[in-house]
Amino acid sequence: MTATGIxxxxxLVDGRFVTDHIVLIEKDVVINILPKEQCPxxxxxxxxxxxxxxxxxxxIQVNGGGGVLFNDDPSVxxxxxxxxxxxxxxxxxxLPTLISDDLEKIEQAIAAVDAAIDQGVPGVVGIHLEGPFxxxxxxxxxxxxKFRRLDEAAIRLLSSLRKGRTxxxxxxxxxDCASIAKLAATGVVIAAGHTNATYEQTLEAVKAGVSGFTHLYNAMSPFQSRAPGAVGGAFATTDTFASLIADGFHVHPASLSLAIRTKGVAKTILVTDAMPTVGSAQKEFWLGEERITATGGKCENASGVLAGSDLDMASAVRFIVNNTKYTLEDACAMASKSPASFMKVDHAVGDIKIGTKANFTLLDNNLMVSQTWIxxxxxxxxxRR
Incomplete structure (x- = not known):
């Protein structure tokens, strides 16, 4: 047997913690989970x-890290x-994430992700194109x-990734809904974001193929008494997913809790929207012509406009545990199983069970990361951090 035990x-197995168990892996796959005393x-x-x-x-939303912004360098x-x-x-x-840019840059980014998957770069599942539509x-x-309309040429480009998910x-x-339906038919996953859509427009888009909402609350028409907006559309469509940035700057803990309670843990996704400052001593960078500074964990331009985040996923998980009623089990599900389900790869990742990839995170008693497996x-x- 060439198996290894951990x-x-x-x-965390099937949404609950078990004690005194071993995960058996062979190559890159989980082959068993069993009590410690039953290990062969x-x-x-x-x-x-x-x-x-x-x-x-x-x-599913990583603009950068380690001093690198994907828009600046769409390469392997x-x-x-x-x-x-x-x-x-x-x-x-x-998902390496490209912020709104020209179609030529999108083409370069897609080619880079295809090449990264071909070369076995650890962790790359596909690409997130946030805009320019x-x-x-x-x-x-x-x-x-950089903004433009969604046309036939753009649909062909957006659906051109050979490997992985888009x-x-x-x-x-x-x-229009016809274009959304045509794009969805290519197999890409579509989320509504940076939108001023009405509630009615949002529901029609969901019928056409939109299945999620990018950084719920932020940069979208809000929920109001007589105008439910895109946020109301997210709340009303129980089969859609919603991502949230749990850093204490983008969304108030009460609003986080309301969204999770409304959507459910299984349909709520934690994202970082991370910028180059994550995992780097560099706390300033340029986004196009905007100088962005990370101070106290918040990324913003000179006018105070939020510009992505200085957030990592472990910090997002801790924020949920420390600032809402939701448990570590819930936070981990929103950081792993829910995004895997949204991106339609939950048969292979997002859980610790027989047949899934051996992708794990070991948290210490302070919920800091001590090891990862990819x-x-x-x-x-x-x-540090």
Missing amino acids: YAPEI DGVPVISFDDGKLVPGFFD AAIKAIGAAHRIFGTTMF LNAEKKGIHDAR LITLAPEMT DGVIFKGQT
């Missing part, structure tokens, strides 16, 4: 005296650097000069 005092003779076991083994985190080398910066904080799967009224830090964020009101390969966890 023992931790607590292991001769199997080498990596043992940890304390800590909790949880599914590796899956971040940049993807490697971003992945390395985030895996020390427990992220074992991620957005509404200037809700542009946030995006450069509205997530597109768009403003439904800036296109496809069975072990990496060291965070040493």
Whole structure:
């Protein structure tokens, strides 16, 4: 037998922690989870005296990390650097995310992700294209000069990734339902974001193929008594997913709790929306013509507009545990199983069960990351932050 065992005092299996169990992996796949005393003779076991083994985190919105911004350098080398910066904080799967840019840059980014997957860069699951099919009224830090309409040529480009999964964020009101349906039919996952859509427009877009909402509350039409907006549309459509940035700056803890209670843990996704400052001593960078500074964990431009985040996934998990009524089990599900389900890869990742990839995060008793595994390969966890 070429299996290896991993023992931790607590292991998160099927939404609950079990004690005194071992996860058996062979190559990059989980082949069994069994009580410690039932481990077959001769199997080498990596043992940890304390800590909790949880599914590796899956971040579907990663603009940068390790001093690198994907928009500045849409290359395999940049993807490697971003992945390395985030895996020390427990992220074992991620979508390199391109902020609104020209179609030529999108083409380069898609080619880079395809090449990264071909080369086996750890953790790359696909790509997230956040724009440029957005509404200037809700542009946030995006450069509205890059915005454009969704046409046939764009649909062909957006669906051109050969390997992995593609997530597109768009403003439904800036296109039409026929185009949304055509894009969805190619197999890409579509989220509404940076949108000023009405409640009615949002519901129509969901019928056409929108299945999620990017950073709920932020840069979208709010929920009001006589105008429920895109947020109301997210709350009303129980089969859609919603991502949230749990850093204490983007969303109030009460609003976080309301969203989770409304959508349910299984339909709520934690994202970082991370910028190059994560995993780096560099706390300033340029986003196009905007100088962005990270201070006290918050990224913003000179006018105080939020510009992504200085957040890592382990910190997001801790924020949920420390600032809402939701448990560590819930937070881990929102950081792993929910995004895997949204991106339609939950058969392979997002949980610790037989047949899934050996992607794990070991949390210490303070919920800091001490080890990560990506496809069975072990990496060291965070040493600072």
